Amino acid sequence: xxxxxxxxxxxxxxxxxxxxxxxxxLVKVHDDAQVRIVANGAAVAVxxxxxxxxxxxxxxxxxxxLIAQGLDNTAGHEEVEAAVVALAEWQAxxxxxxxx
Numbered sequence: 781x782x783x784x785x786x787x788x789x790x791x792x793x794x795x796x797x798x799x800x801x802x803x804x805x806l807v808k809v810h811d812d813a814q815v816r817i818v819a820n821g822a823a824v825a826v827x828x829x830x831x832x833x834x835x836x837x838x839x840x841x842x843x844x845x846l847i848a849q850g851l852d853n854t855a856g857h858e859e860v861e862a863a864v865v866a867l868a869e870w871q872a873x874x875x876x877x878x879x880x
Contacts, residue, residue, distance in 0.1 A: 783810070783812040783813055783814055784806070784810050784812075784813040784814065784876065785813070785814045785870075785874060785875045785876060786803075786806060786813060786814070786815050786816070786875065786876050786878060787816050787818060787867060787870055787871065787875045787876065787877045787878065788802055788803055788815065788816070788817045788818070788838075788878050788880045789818050789820075789863070789867060789877065789878070789879050789880060790817055790818065790819045790820075790823040790880045791819075791820050791821040791822065791823055791863075792821065792822050792823055793822055793823060793826040795823060795879070795880040796817075796819055796823040796826050796827055796880070798880040799817045799819075799835075799880035800817065800832050800834075800835035800836075802878070802880055803815045803817055803835050803838050804834060804835060814875075815838045816838055816840055816870065816875070817835065817838045817839045817840065817880075818840050818842070818860065818863050818866060818867055819839060819840070819841050819842065819845075819863075820841075820842035820844070820845045820863035820864075821842075821845055823845075824841050824842060824845040824846055824849060824851060825849055825851060827839060827841060827857065828841075828851060828853070828854070828855060828857075831855060836855075836857060839857050839858065840857070840858045840859065840860050840866065841853055841857050841858070841859050841860070842859075842860055842861075842862060842863035842866075843859045843860065843861050843862070844861070844862050844863070845863070846859070
């Protein structure tokens, strides 16, 4: 079986916390899984204010959300131009979407 490719979408503070836990749990069971956490909206500010050294290796921040909230990605997380576009494109490539 090929490795799982999972997109965890986190638009809120609570969903970001769930996505981080979900990502850790997924790779515990499937260590070959590919995971991307896509944070937009309110989750972006929380991701910057409350770093997670393990789960943030999978984190992608929405640039539109950064700009709209006047935030700088000083932590250097991966960015996508627009979460909605990245999520749609990755799903078209076979990634599985989960709203955290």
